[in-house]
Amino acid sequence: MFASKLTLSILRSAKCNLTSIRQMSAAINTDCVKSLLYKEYGEPVEILQVMTQTMEQPAGDQVSVKCMPSYKLIYFPVTALGEPIRFLFSYAGIKFVDERFNEEDWPKLKLTMPFGKVPVLEVDGKKIDQSVAICRYLAKQCGLAGKNNWESLEIDATVDTIHDLRANIAGFHYESNKQAKEEKLKAAKETVPYYLERLDAQVKKNGGYFVGGTLTWADLTFVGLLDYLNHMMNEEIVEKYENLKQLQKKVEELPTIKSWIKKRPSTMYQN
Ligand SMILES: N[C@@H](CCC(=O)N[C@@H](CS)C(=O)NCC(=O)O)C(=O)O
Numbered sequence: 691m692f693a694s695k696l697t698l699s700i701l702r703s704a705k706c707n708l709t710s711i712r713q714m715s716a717a718i719n720t721d722c723v724k725s726l727l728y729k730e731y732g733e734p735v736e737i738l739q740v741m742t743q744t745m746e747q748p749a750g751d752q753v754s755v756k757c758m759p760s761y762k763l764i765y766f767p768v769t770a771l772g773e774p775i776r777f778l779f780s781y782a783g784i785k786f787v788d789e790r791f792n793e794e795d796w797p798k799l800k801l802t803m804p805f806g807k808v809p810v811l812e813v814d815g816k817k818i819d820q821s822v823a824i825c826r827y828l829a830k831q832c833g834l835a836g837k838n839n840w841e842s843l844e845i846d847a848t849v850d851t852i853h854d855l856r857a858n859i860a861g862f863h864y865e866s867n868k869q870a871k872e873e874k875l876k877a878a879k880e881t882v883p884y885y886l887e888r889l890d891a892q893v894k895k896n897g898g899y900f901v902g903g904t905l906t907w908a909d910l911t912f913v914g915l916l917d918y919l920n921h922m923m924n925e926e927i928v929e930k931y932e933n934l935k936q937l938q939k940k941v942e943e944l945p946t947i948k949s950w951i952k953k954r955p956s957t958m959y960q961n
Contacts (some may be wrong), residue, residue, distance in 0.1 A: 774914035829907035
């Protein structure tokens with residue numbers, strides 16, 4: 691793994707002076723430094739160490755960073771739970787292997803997964819599961835995880851709500867008993883608007899995004915999952931919700947997301 695020390699001049703070019711670096715490191719807010727560096731270089735960095743005793747240090751030795759590990763995302767050949775992760779990789783410009791296996795290979799592959807489920811991310815060969823945790827990890831690296839603890843909490847809560855909505859819809863969609871399926875569909879027809887009205891109002895209140903008036907991984911999660919939710923409900927679920935519709939448009943128009951959508955393999959969930 692290549693590791694190098696970044697110089698102070700780089701931090702200065704990131705509009706960050708020594709005092710502010712010291713303050714940041716004292717607050718252990720390395721996410722802020724990462725975010726600044728990401729904005730400056732368009733490439734995520736991992737901060738190994740922030741020196742706080744800077745007086746005796748030569749100017750070129752303040753912050754150590756290392757290059758990103760190698761990433762492989764393992765998932766079914768669909769969007770669904772894998773897509774928010776792929777959106778985040780694409781947004782951050784992080785290279786990843788997008789490994790999509792054939793359905794018939796799953797029973798054997800399942801035995802090799804930490805908890806028999808996917809998505810699973812391999813980080814330098816180490817496997818980790820849980821799509822939301824993986825998204826949060828990537829979001830922290832590219833400044834999409836909130837400007838402070840409160841915002842991070844709001845983002846987490848929003849993502850959990852989005853997954854509650856998904857679970858509700860999936861409960862009906864994957865039900866095999868005909869009568870139970872009809873009952874669950876009836877319930878979903880009430881629950882889904884309940885969630886969407888509130889999510890729509892949240893976006894309106896927050897200047898066109900779910901949290902903090904700016905793009906976060908909650909927005910990428912919602913839009914990344916949307917075609918899967920539409921597929922399960924057999925309708926465009928945000929059609930009547932102007933703020934959610936605008937949010938979808940905004941996210942899909944982000945250059946990195948737009949180019950990902952254009953080049954990604956087609957799946958049964960895409961329009
Ligand atoms: N909470 C997990 C759920 C993972 C999950 O349920 N994955 C499904 C596919 S979307 C799966 O692996 N199904 C195959 C199986 O259970 O054998 C996450 O968000 O990653």
